[in-house]
Amino acid sequence: MEQQSNGMQRYNYLLGELEAVYHSISLYMGLSDSISRILYAICDQGDRCPLSLICRRTGLSKQTVNSALRRLEEKGLVRLEAVDGRAKEVCFTPAGRQLADGTARRILEMENRAMGDFAPGEVQQYLDLTERFLRSLQRQAEELTGAADRERKGNG
Numbered sequence: 001m002e003q004q005s006n007g008m009q010r011y012n013y014l015l016g017e018l019e020a021v022y023h024s025i026s027l028y029m030g031l032s033d034s035i036s037r038i039l040y041a042i043c044d045q046g047d048r049c050p051l052s053l054i055c056r057r058t059g060l061s062k063q064t065v066n067s068a069l070r071r072l073e074e075k076g077l078v079r080l081e082a083v084d085g086r087a088k089e090v091c092f093t094p095a096g097r098q099l100a101d102g103t104a105r106r107i108l109e110m111e112n113r114a115m116g117d118f119a120p121g122e123v124q125q126y127l128d129l130t131e132r133f134l135r136s137l138q139r140q141a142e143e144l145t146g147a148a149d150r151e152r153k154g155n156g
Contacts (some may be wrong), residue, residue: 022107029103034060034068038090039104042078047100048091051080072096 026036037058042049044057055065069090072078077096080088092100115123 025107025110029106031103032068034058034064035072036103036107038065038068038072039096039100040107042090042092043100043104043108047097048081048089050083051088051090054090 022036023033026033029036031039037060038054041054041057045053049057051065051069054060055062058065060068069078069080073080075095076093077099078090078092081091083089118126
């Protein structure tokens with residue numbers, strides 16, 4: 001257990017340091033963290049992205065995403081388009097695309113260069129191990145939340 005605890009401490013330290021790097025980059029580019037993450041999520045999908053995917057990919061709450069998108073809409077940087085009933089896509093306007101080119105796309109390029117420092121096998125190993133950790137944690141979270149739901153229904 002000690003080794004796992006030390007491993008988790010290092011993992012959490014590294015996650016915190018990564019977040020600090022992204023925060024510094026966003027500040028330098030004149031963006032809030034939430035706006036930076038949203039622009040990044042859209043760029044990662046091209047020039048448009050389903051609203052639901054933005055929430056999922058950024059880890060931000062729906063409220064935070066919606067309020068940031070309102071600010072971006074007011075500045076004429078994005079527009080929301082209805083797709084399939086209630087679903088919406090967030091699309092860059094020409095001004096939004098220009099902002100994204102100078103910010104989020106630059107971050108994507110930096111990340112690609114950083115991954116380029118890895119040997120091809122190392123990239124795959126890193127991704128495989130990260131995915132394995134994610135899947136294990138997801139299973140445990142589902143067990144926890146499922147048990148909590150069952151408990152609530154049994155007591156309610």
